[in-house]
Amino acid sequence: MLKAMNQTVMHSYPGMVALVTAKYNDKQNIMAAGWHSYISYEPPIYGVSIAKERYTYDLIANSKEFAINFVSAEHVHYIQHCGITSGRDTDKFSELGIKIQTGKTISAPILSEAYVAYECRVTNIIPLGDHDWIVGNITQFYKDENKFASNGLPDFSEISIPLYLGRSKYKLLNKQDDTIDLYTKD
Numbered sequence: 001m002l003k004a005m006n007q008t009v010m011h012s013y014p015g016m017v018a019l020v021t022a023k024y025n026d027k028q029n030i031m032a033a034g035w036h037s038y039i040s041y042e043p044p045i046y047g048v049s050i051a052k053e054r055y056t057y058d059l060i061a062n063s064k065e066f067a068i069n070f071v072s073a074e075h076v077h078y079i080q081h082c083g084i085t086s087g088r089d090t091d092k093f094s095e096l097g098i099k100i101q102t103g104k105t106i107s108a109p110i111l112s113e114a115y116v117a118y119e120c121r122v123t124n125i126i127p128l129g130d131h132d133w134i135v136g137n138i139t140q141f142y143k144d145e146n147k148f149a150s151n152g153l154p155d156f157s158e159i160s161i162p163l164y165l166g167r168s169k170y171k172l173l174n175k176q177d178d179t180i181d182l183y184t185k186d
Contacts, residue, residue, distance in 0.1 A: 010033065011016050013165055016163060017162070018034075018036045018048065018070060019069040019079065020067070022066045023059060024063040030056075031055075031082050032080075035048070044141075048066070052132060054086075057085040062105065067157065068117065068118045069114040070117070075094070075113055082096075105140045115147045119138065129163040
């Protein structure tokens with residue numbers, strides 16, 4: 001039975017987690033973001049919700065650009081690690097051995113192992129509660145065509161997509177419909 005609550009009930013998962021990359025001057029970072037969305041198809045616009053205290057927020061606010069990257073389940077440890085570690089304290093790219101390439105239209109790194117990635121130029125930053133909604137025009141698209149069927153949908157014989165459930169658990173969207181728990185406590 002549905003019960004009224006006097007507190008926030010957050011339930012936006014399961015969902016895909018984006019890896020957001022940013023670079024300003026010689027500093028770069030990668031973070032996991034669960035709150036993100038395509039906003040417009042034409043023109044192509046993407047948005048991501050980031051708290052002001054995040055290191056990536058500072059890089060984006062100064063550079064006015066960011067990249068959105070989606071990785072398959074074989075790289076879900078990137079998502080997990082980047083969601084619990086600050087770039088102020090460590091170089092997550094080096095620490096995880098993440099292969100990157102330089103963006104074509106922006107300076108933010110693009111993950112070489114992503115199956116889809118977008119380069120974005122910031123058009124608006126909207127303060128909304130404890131996070132800001134950062135909106136960007138997509139200026140470059142990347143797609144690993146080997147991971148998709150001819151109809152444009154994911155080919156689950158070639159890719160397993162991690163969906164975040166919460167509490168370090170991921171449901172894998174694949175032929176087997178697997179579940180993984182990255183931090184199982186015995």
